[in-house]
Amino acid sequence: MPLRPALLAAALLLAAGPALAETHVVDQANKKFSATELAVKAGDTVRFVNKDSITHNVYSQSPGNAFDVKTQKPGESSDVVLKSAGEVEVRCAIHPTMKLKVTVKD
Amino acid sequence: MAFARKFVTALLAATSLLCLTPAAPAADPAGPSLQAMKRDYARPTAVPFPADNPYTVEKVRLGQQLFFDPRLSGDNTRSCATCHNPALSWGDGLAKGIGTGGTLGRRSPTILNLAWAELLMWDGRKDSLEAQALGPIESGMEMNLALKDVVPKLEKVDGYRTAFALAFPGEGLTLANVAKAIATYERTVVSGTAPFDRWVAGEEGAISDGAKRGFRLFNTKGNCAACHSGWNLTDHSFHDIGLPDKDIGRAEHLPLPSMRHAFKTPTLRDVARRAPYMHDGSLPDLWAVVEHYDKGGTARPSLSPEMRPLRLTPQEKADLVAFMLTLTGEADPVTLPALPVPAQPAGF
Ligand SMILES: [Cu+2]
Numbered sequence: 185m186p187l188r189p190a191l192l193a194a195a196l197l198l199a200a201g202p203a204l205a206e207t208h209v210v211d212q213a214n215k216k217f218s219a220t221e222l223a224v225k226a227g228d229t230v231r232f233v234n235k236d237s238i239t240h241n242v243y244s245q246s247p248g249n250a251f252d253v254k255t256q257k258p259g260e261s262s263d264v265v266l267k268s269a270g271e272v273e274v275r276c277a278i279h280p281t282m283k284l285k286v287t288v289k290d
Numbered sequence: 291m292a293f294a295r296k297f298v299t300a301l302l303a304a305t306s307l308l309c310l311t312p313a314a315p316a317a318d319p320a321g322p323s324l325q326a327m328k329r330d331y332a333r334p335t336a337v338p339f340p341a342d343n344p345y346t347v348e349k350v351r352l353g354q355q356l357f358f359d360p361r362l363s364g365d366n367t368r369s370c371a372t373c374h375n376p377a378l379s380w381g382d383g384l385a386k387g388i389g390t391g392g393t394l395g396r397r398s399p400t401i402l403n404l405a406w407a408e409l410l411m412w413d414g415r416k417d418s419l420e421a422q423a424l425g426p427i428e429s430g431m432e433m434n435l436a437l438k439d440v441v442p443k444l445e446k447v448d449g450y451r452t453a454f455a456l457a458f459p460g461e462g463l464t465l466a467n468v469a470k471a472i473a474t475y476e477r478t479v480v481s482g483t484a485p486f487d488r489w490v491a492g493e494e495g496a497i498s499d500g501a502k503r504g505f506r507l508f509n510t511k512g513n514c515a516a517c518h519s520g521w522n523l524t525d526h527s528f529h530d531i532g533l534p535d536k537d538i539g540r541a542e543h544l545p546l547p548s549m550r551h552a553f554k555t556p557t558l559r560d561v562a563r564r565a566p567y568m569h570d571g572s573l574p575d576l577w578a579v580v581e582h583y584d585k586g587g588t589a590r591p592s593l594s595p596e597m598r599p600l601r602l603t604p605q606e607k608a609d610l611v612a613f614m615l616t617l618t619g620e621a622d623p624v625t626l627p628a629l630p631v632p633a634q635p636a637g638f
Contacts, residue, residue, distance in 0.1 A: 215525060215527075237516075238516050238595075238596060239594070239595045239596065241546065241548045243546060252546050252547075254546075254547065254548065255548050255595065257595060277528065277540075277544055277546050277548055277549055277552075278527050278528055278529065278548065278552075279525060279526070279527045280408045280409050280414065280526060280527070280528070281408050281525070281526055
């Protein structure tokens with residue numbers, strides 16, 4: 185399985201962020217996330233972009249960072265702010281083979 | 291466990307079940323796009339087994355006995371194979387399964403090709419074959435044998451004590467090993483090579499022109515491959531395809547709006563042998579299935595955005611059915627195991 189934490193999501197500086205919160209971009213293409221692991225700081229944003237021609241539904245049930253971006257049509261993107269330190273298991277409700285682990289540090 | 295599951299690939303003993311490496315593709319009159327579509331459908335050459343329950347011949351033999359043994363039910367009348375019957379493509383041919391407690395809420399799915407599955411059950415509530423295997427045994431609706439009684443009951447059968455000792459050296463007969471043996475056997479249940487596979491491997495005459503048109507429709511206008519993709523004709527995804535019953539499916543376990551009425555996308559391997567169709571057995575044949583997709587399903591907020599009226603012509607409907615008929619494989623006949631019985635002393 186060559187799925188390494190490669191493909192470090194592009195990190196953009198949020199111009200107005202006083203605490204230097206960053207935005208990390210994760211693509212969904214070919215029914216996969218562009219990364220399998222990601223490290224972020226508490227307060228950072230993860231931007232999920234649907235680059236497929238089908239619908240995805242990214243969510244997490246991890247305590248402290250649970251979210252549901254709901255269905256994303258092709259081309260849509262959604263921002264999620266991860267507030268609490270800890271491990272966040274990110275999944276697609278439609279495609280359970282899509283898995284991403286985000287480590288949020290204080 | 292499924293989250294961190296590591297697969298090791300072990301060669302299946304019965305390699306005859308599996309198609310060998312496809313031959314070089316023949317020149318395709320329909321152009322390269324059909325050739326590209328075919329590439330996604332090549333069969334794998336080995337079955338994946340998890341690192342924490344690797345393949346052994348002893349486990350498969352034991353698992354097969356357990357799968358076919360009605361003594362795993364409270365009143366000794368029902369085995370796993372009662373509802374997952376190899377003679378009926380590992381289903382039961384009924385719209386809804388019938389167990390010790392009467393008629394179940396959903397149709398019995400096939401257990402073909404589950405070595406490649408991600409989540410199990412129509413609603414995805416189990417995350418491995420090991421985690422699933424004991425459920426039907428203890429269910430009052432299905433086999434109705436309390437889990438605390440399973441090991442004492444099997445221990446009375448000498449052959450089982452020996453078989454567990456061989457399959458699980460140093461551990462023997464435990465509840466966890468009952469599940470591991472059944473799961474290992476289930477992973478060896480793989481659909482046989484079908485005319486479609488021979489066509490993908492380059493044998494142009496293996497399927498009809500209508501079926502080839504149906505395959506193209508399956509991947510284009512019909513949009514079927516948005517969900518039924520890959521050699522197993524499923525990407526293991528969950529969708530509301532607009533069947534009008536009240537069952538909320540996946541949402542019972544994953545309460546998100548998109549998961550209401552969502553069910554697991556089943557394999558279409560050998561599908562012609564498994565009517566009636568869908569989680570509720572509501573569609574009697576493949577024609578009814580194609581009609582359902584042509585209409586696009588019941589409109590409601592959770593309906594998959596991949597579902598829409600297709601406006602298929604009668605010829606296109608026939609082509610899609612012709613394609614699905616080419617997915618029926620030529621698997622070796624399944625031999626039933628002789629079950630171990632308690633030893634009987636000789637003489638009076
Ligand atoms: Cu998805």
